[in-house]
Amino acid sequence: MKAVIHRRNGGPEVLELVDRDLPSPGPGEVRVRVAVSGVNPTDVQARSGVARAGNFPEITPHHDGAGTVDAVGAGVDPGRVGRRVWLFMAAAGRPTGTAAEFTVVPAERAVPLPDGAGLDVGAALGVPALTAHRALTVAEDGPRRLRPGALRDRVVLAAGGAGAVGHAVIQLARWAGATVISTVSGPEKARLAGAAGAHHVVNYREGDPAGAIRDIAPDGVDVITEVALGANLELDLAVLRPRGTISTYANDGGRPVDLDVRRNMVLNARLQFLVLYTAGPRVLAAAVEDVTAAVADGALPVGEEHGLPLSRFPLDRTADAHRAVEGGAVGKILIDVTA
Missing domain, CATH: 3.90.180.10 (Medium-chain alcohol dehydrogenases, catalytic domain)
Known part of the structure; x- marks a missing residue:
């Protein structure tokens, strides 16, 4: 699979597009085929070293995204395979963010995306x-x-x-x-x-x-x-x-x-x-439930006409997406990971 990584902190130039083996989900985890990855200021800060990103040999950045569950680990309902999900905090304490064709996350961080909500909406939720x-x-x-x-x-x-x-x-x-x-x-x-x-x-x-x-x-x-x-x-x-x-x-x-x-x-x-x-698991679980209910009600649309312009980059231009965030781009920066 294709993935963006960085092995050290620094400017956007430390980001590399590489080939990596397909990851396998462990117990309590799911593997997601990522369609869209969302970029936040916290992702840029983690890459630059302003915020701590964890002590890993290499890191695939980005907390947020949306895609489809591709495989599940032990203890996870196999019926989740094929379900569309939105991802949050994918790279929190882990080296496997959403700037990759596939990512592995704890099952609770892959949230079913309500019918009628597009993947762009899912990728813009999260942080x-x-x-x-x-x-x-x-x-x-x-x-x-x-x-x-x-x-x-x-x-x-x-x-x-x-x-x-x-x-x-x-x-x-x-x-x-x-x-x-x-x-x-x-x-x-x-x-x-x-x-x-x-x-x-x-x-x-x-x-x-x-x-x-x-x-x-x-x-x-x-x-x-x-x-x-x-x-x-x-x-x-x-x-x-x-x-x-x-x-x-x-x-x-x-x-x-x-x-x-x-x-x-x-x-x-x-x-x-x-x-x-550091908000704590109860706070996050409640927020995830309420945000998903709001999405189901159609309350969180995205796009210029809804007040959040979308700027898109392909996976191989993730560094340019980070530069756009650093430059104060208005709206949401998205990475189109898979067609």
């Missing part, structure tokens, strides 16, 4: 959708699970709604019944956030964004999902309601966070940091 679910379910006064109506009468602010996680936040929050506001940096990203389903879009670079958000939510925002905490904390605190939650999954731009302790105390604010690797 973005599970992160969005976690960000929406950590509030003190909020639900731990998502379903239609779970966020009724709540206001969610999705910072960076044109990004992959922000896009998933908008879609999941709207599916769960929230009023969704998104902040963006310009008109093109505003168009994408609106296409994703945001009820209100605010350009944080113009006018009085805090005032605009307060006009929509006079009592304040219940949950803010934050991609650039250092840059946006002042705005977040200006619009957060008492006992509200800021769920932060990144700090784009790297600006240091200057925390006004008393101001946060007065608000009884909850500042929740999150990353999937």
Whole structure:
């Protein structure tokens, strides 16, 4: 089979297309013929060495993807063979990600893809959708699970709604019944956030964004999902309601966070940091179940018309796909692994 690997950390040039033997699934594992592999910033960070990727002689990158179960190991229902699946955290603690024609993963990381959902949808779930679910379910006064109506009468602010996680936040929050506001940096990203389903879009670079958000939510925002905490904390605190939650999954731009302790105390604010690797198995299992239900309801479509443009690369141009992510490409980067 064809696979992309890297034997050391570094720039995209460390990625190689190689021939490898077909892997065999062990007990509790499945082998998946990968159709589409999704690329996330965390995959780029693991390759570069910013994030730990594990101590393996060689690594096939990428956590997310979609394809068809091709074989199962001992203890796994053989009826799963031939089923379409979406993959998550394929390369977490393992050297076998989705940038290959076949990959082997624990059976629970290959999730049945609902009928009617395309493989592109499946490959775009994983890190973005599970992160969005976690960000929406950590509030003190909020639900731990998502379903239609779970966020009724709540206001969610999705910072960076044109990004992959922000896009998933908008879609999941709207599916769960929230009023969704998104902040963006310009008109093109505003168009994408609106296409994703945001009820209100605010350009944080113009006018009085805090005032605009307060006009929509006079009592304040219940949950803010934050991609650039250092840059946006002042705005977040200006619009957060008492006992509200800021769920932060990144700090784009790297600006240091200057925390006004008393101001946060007065608000009884909850500042929740999150990353999937240490979220725990119960949290991940609940997120997988809820995200799959949302997909079955048609709530997580992808593509330009749904606010998430897709950029595609063949497997032998995986390095170019990584360069696109590093360059800040808007939307989702996909690798077409098999025709």
